[in-house]
Amino acid sequence: MSTELETLDRATCLDLIRRVQVGRIAWAEDGGIVDVLPVNFVMDGDTPVFMTAPGSKLDAVRAGRPLTFEADDLEPALRSAWSVLITGRPEIVTDPAEVERLRTLPLIPWIHWPDASFVRLSPHSVSGRRIPLHPGGVTVEHVDPSDDSA
Known part of the structure; x- marks a missing residue:
């Protein structure tokens, strides 16, 4: 079994990212400071979609800043993990028919903001x-149910 880092193809990346509900978006501000914030999201085909209220995320989108979206999963006991990055240009969805279609996707915001926008x-x-x-990283302990010292 190989312990080397595996580079994933696009199809595998998109398959993996569909398995999680939370990712992070990152963008650089004018001064070079990078902001990274969590978002819950859903994949719409090959495209991540999230909702956000007015604030720094929406300001970055309105400013036309490129975003990097990252999602991952890990299993510490098995010492296994993956990470996917999607970089591109974000857009605020404004078409009413498209907004209604996106509302049918299984995106469940953790915070309900009345003025949130789809991105x-x-x-x-x-x-x-x-x-x-x-191999490695997993410990198994057997507990004797007849042991009264516990």
Whole structure:
């Protein structure tokens, strides 16, 4: 079994990212400071979609800043993990018919903001890496139910 870092193809990246509900978006401000904030999201085809209320995320989108979206999953006991990055230009969805269609997707915001907007990130690049499953890291303890010292 290999313990080397595995580079993932686009199809695998998109398959993996559909398995999680929370990711992070990142963008650089004018001064070079990078903001990274969590979002819950849903994939609409090959495109991540999230909702956000007015604030720094929406300001970055309105300013036309490129965004990087990251999602991952890990299993510490098995020392296995993956991470996917999608970089592209975001857009606020304003078409009423498209907004209604997006409302039918299984995106459940953790906070309900009455003035939240849908944001779609059209992928320019998709990349990912995985640390494959490898031996070690798992401990099994057997408990004797007849042991009264517990």
